[in-house]
Structure formats: C-alpha cells, structure tokens
Amino acid sequence: MSTALLPAVEITTAAHPTHAVIWLHGLGADGHDFEPVVDELDPSVLPPTRFVFPHAPVRPVTINGGYRMRAWYDLVTSDFSRRREDPAGVHESAQQLTALIAHENERGIADERIVLAGFSQGGAVALHTALRHPRRLAGVLALSTYLPLPDTLAAEAAPANKDLPIFMAHGHGDTVIPYDFAERSARLLQDAGYPLAWHPYFTEHSLCLEEIRDVEAWLAQVLGG
Template structure:
C-alpha cells in the first residue's frame, strides 16, 4: 500500500487556514467535481478553511467491464446483498487519505480541525477512514454513500472517534446506491453509538441546494469560528 500523496485541487476560504475539509469525489469523477460547492457556501460563516479535493487513482472497475477510471476501490458486484467493494482497494485508499491528513498536520492544522467528506464511493472511504483514524477528527460528511467493510468496524474502530459527529444524507430516488441500503449503514452506526445527523432529499444520485445549505450549517457547527 502506497502513502504517496495524491494530486489535489485546493481552495482556501481565507488566508492562513486554521481548518481543513478533505472531500473525496465519486466513481469516475475527479477532484474538480465538488469545487462549485465551496462557492455556494457562505464563507463568512466558516473559519479560514482549506478544502482539499484529491483525485482518486486510475484503476479498472469490474462492474464497468474493467474500464479504467478514477476510483477509490474496485466494485466487483452490482448486488448489494453481496460484498461489492474490494478490501485491498479500500485499505489502499484509506492509507492515501491518512497521508493527506498528515500533510494538513504538517501545515499546522490538527486532526480535531479536520473534516473528512465524500460523495458516493468517496463517502464510503471517508467513513471507513475516519472511524478508524487514531486521533479525534472534527467530523465526517458522508453523502449518497454507505459503510464499506462494515463487518470489520467493531474490531477496528478507533476509540478517539467513537463520538465523532457524522452527517449522512441520501436521495430518496437514488438508483446507484439504494436509499434502503444506505439506511442499513445508518442503522449499524447508530446502534454502535455514533452520533449521526441523517437527512434525505428528493433527488437521485446527486445533491440539491437544500442539501448544500444543510451541509453548510453542519460544517459551521463542527468547525466553529
């Protein structure tokens, strides 16, 4: 597993950022995908924040006929009743995200001022990594996603992030990751005692302005001023 730093897009909402949001894109997209969301936020409501949007590595994706695209892990089955994600890819991406957290530490931003965020596949990696990260984070933002390798969380969970705030949101009409499947992850995390804000929206596999406003409010609460 390589900890080589991934290429990233970075946006800073003010000079000398004191906080960071590491935001992971979905399958087949890239780090530019969620850049416009920052422009939609009220920057005055947030502390000076560095938004980091890494580009996932290029890899073949089984369910797409082996086509090579940006992906955080291989998806080996369409059936949500089976293991869909390859464990090696999840672990490799987690190591790469840990390296980005370490870089923010080196730039003066401690773990407790860092949010891990992601959409779809990126949200899955954000959840997986954050809940196993050895130091307390500011929060986890998981949009249109689910908990990967859920069966290993009990043994691998970090005590430091047992009470990390989590914002999960999902589209009621999501045809890529079914709403009911995401609810299973929400139920598992809730049963394990994680504090979760759960929201649903009338959207398919994407985000809407109402969701952006809710995300902004949540980020303001976990990042502070």
C-alpha cells in the first residue's frame, strides 16, 4: 500500500474545526460526490466540523469487466449469496482510512470527535474500519451499504468501539445492494450488541431529503452540536 495520504476534498462548517467527518464515496464516484450534502446541513446544530471526502484509488473492478475506476476494493461477483468483496482491497482501504484519522489527530482532532461515514462501497469500508479501530470514535454513518467480511468481526472487533453509535440507512427500492441483504448486516450487528439504529427509506440507491434531515440530527447528537 502507498504511504501517501489519499487526496481529498475538504469543507469546514466554521473556522478552527474541532470535529471531523471522513466520508467515503461509492464505486465509480469520487470525493466530490457528497460535497452537496454539507450545504444541506444546518451548521448551527453542529460544532465547527471539517468534512473530508477522500478519492478512492483507481483499480480494475471484476464485475465491470476489469474496467479501471475509483473503487475502495474489487467486487469479484454480483452474486449476493457469495463473498463479493476482495479482502485485500478492504484491508488496504481500511489502512488508508486509518491514515486519514491519524491526519485529523495531527491537526488537533481526537478520535472521539471523528465520525466515519460512507455510501455503498465507502460505507462498507467505514463500517469495517470503525468496528476494528483501537480508539473510541464518535460514530459511524453507513448509507446504502452492508457489513463486509462479517466472519472476521468477532475476532477483530475493538473493545473501544463495542458501543459505537451506528446510523445505518437503506432504501426499499435499492437495486444495487438489495434491502434485505443490508438489513441482514444490521441485524448481525444488533445481535452482536452494537447500538445500531436502522433507518429505512422509500428511495433507491441514493439519499433522500428525509434521510439527510435524520443524518443531520444524528450528527448533532454524536458530535455534541
């Protein structure tokens, strides 16, 4: 893995941010994809916050015929009854996300004031990383996604984040990641004792306005706005 920090788009809600949200995009997108969400949030309910939107590396993706695109890991099959994600890619992206957390630490923002967030593939990496991170985080925002490598979680889960607040949302009409598949991930985490809040919406593989309002309220809660 490259030791270079991933390039990222950064937006701050106020001068001298005291908190951070590191938000990972989905397959084939880039860090600009969720920039507009910040404009939809009410900065008055949040502490001064830096939103960091990193760009995933470009890599070949098997289910897309090996076409090279921005991806957090390779998807080796479209069959949801089998393991779809490449473990090496998940681990590499988790290390890159951990490096971004360390970069925020260097800028004066402690782990407990950092939320990991992501959509689709990005949400999978955010979940994977947050549950294994050795120091307490503020929370994890997992949108239109699922838990990757679930069979390794019990052995790798970090005690510091066993009570980590998790906001997990999914659209009933999602044809990219089926609703039932994502819901199974949510139930697995709830059965493991994580305080996960499950938010279903009547939308497809995207965010809706109701969801953005709920995200805003949750961020205000976990960041102490």
